[in-house]
Amino acid sequence: MNLLTLSLAYLRDRALNSALNLVLLALGVATIVLLILFASQFEERLTKDARGVHLVIGAKGSPLQLVLSSIFHVDIPTGNISLAEATKISKHRLVASAIPLALGDAYRGFRIVGTESSYPASYKAELDDGRLWKKPFETTIGARVMKETGLKVGDMFSGAHGIKGTGKVHEENGYRVVGVFKRTGTVIDRLILTTMESVWIIHEIKEEAKAKGLMIEGPPSEEREITAMVIRYRSPIAAITLPRYINANTGMQAASPGYEIRRLMALVGVGVQTLQGFGIMLIATAALSMFIALYNAMQNRRYDIVIMRSLGATRRKLFCQILLEGLILACAGTVLGIVIGHAIIELLGQLLPQARAMGLTGVIWVREEWYLLLLSGIVGLVSAALPAVQAYRTDIAVTLSAR
Amino acid sequence: MSESSIQHRYATSGSSVVRVEGLRHDFGGRTILDIPNWTAHKAEHYLVLGPSGSGKTTLLNILAGLLRPTAGTVSVSEQDIGSLGSGVMDVFRGRHIGIVFQTLHLLSALSVADNLHLARYMAGLPRQDSRVRRVLDDLGLRSLTNARARALSQGEAQRVAIARAVINEPAVILADEPTSALDDANTTQVMNLLYEQAETCGATLIIATHDRRIKDRFTAVLELGARQ
Structure with missing residues (x-):
């Protein structure tokens, strides 16, 4: 028997009420943990995928859509641009590097991207098995693609039209896996990389060229199109001049990933903040509910306090005991909430395709969660403070004679 | 003064266990208690009599150090309890004075055994399962060891209250109307037990x-006389 077991006994004594407060607090904490985990991984994911990309060039349309489709590979592309026109930009003196991307097909939800070997290099992707693609219809696949589709080096597969991979299957053109990348934690993990020619061959010359027996070459170079081009600047000045030049003087559009991500986070941020406010409201409700429960319990426990004092308990001991009750409940609620929050995120990451694509995981610890633990400690202490003071101040003789 | 020094100096008391000198207590501008001189000796038992309002409960509260008198000194086990600070008094009370209340008995959130363990813990004494078992046996409460305090009958609860009052082997047991809520059979039993237990631990029994x-x-x- 000590203060801890005594506090637990009292919490157990009003089990229903304790459970209610525990659940209230846990829900509030879980809501906030959910948001913290989601926002941190979302933002980390975005910045990681956009690292090293200063500008994206693509067809006119929504700049956000262009960034989402060609950097994060989540939205549909805005359209196609002429390879010749894009190449002209890549030779601009302010451009350090330019990587073309050709999208269009997918295999079981993973996009097939026609590009150059500099693309995985820009994400520092290393080979786990096999080699990089060289010839048309050779592919090197990301770690996640391998894990979920079971493809391995030497396997053949057919891409389906559309970025979801649910459209018409191009059965006549089989891809072959020649290599697998190690896990990078970036968008590369869920891409299937191949040559630009593969994509051109499938989409451009299918009908007429096939009839003429032309195959491997693809369309004549002046007609070739790509989906987008990602660019690195040579100097910061480019950020001022290059986008304006492209948007004004060409039929293409230039979008800055950094700017678009900030815009997106601002939009998402409103929702996150609203939900966060909701979570804080839940925690405040839990604190109030805990306070009321303890305060009411104090009315019934005045005699208990007298008895404990008569047994030799000092005022300070009783004060601590009541604080401990609040603290135990608050900490238990917070730990429960953190566990629930992590479990939900992990579950979402496993079950939701979009969350899976993001690589969402519940098995991480974010620094903000320490603050949450601290906050819960404060909530517990504050809600128990007044009842504890009441216990401290209880006058034994008065309470005895008032019975 | 530290807890241990109290015990060291006063635990082995002389023949006077409780001594009251020039005790007076005023309440609401009236003197409700006035005892010039009174001594209770070791292992003797005393009855405090008087009509309602004569100050019986007030006297017991003062003897227990739960209430400070307006004037006069009270010594328990040769310790002037008026000179003890609040926290030290609480611990002193836990070790040297056992209290049986009229109706407020037990901590209802705890089991019978835990009520006794708590009494030792609050007095700063080490947990002693054998002592708790023996006292429960002596009072015929063994079968109720793990029962919830709130599930007990009046008579059982009062017996547990006695067990708790004697668990720390106090020098004095103060009982305030311990039988007023009990029927004849229970009264006899409770009084027998109080007596036995006081004898067993060599305590002085003072019953109002x-x-x-x-x-x-x-x-x-x-x-104690009735007052106007």
């Missing part, structure tokens, strides 16, 4: 009552 059923047992009586 107006219950005529228990008067015969006592030879030493402190009579």
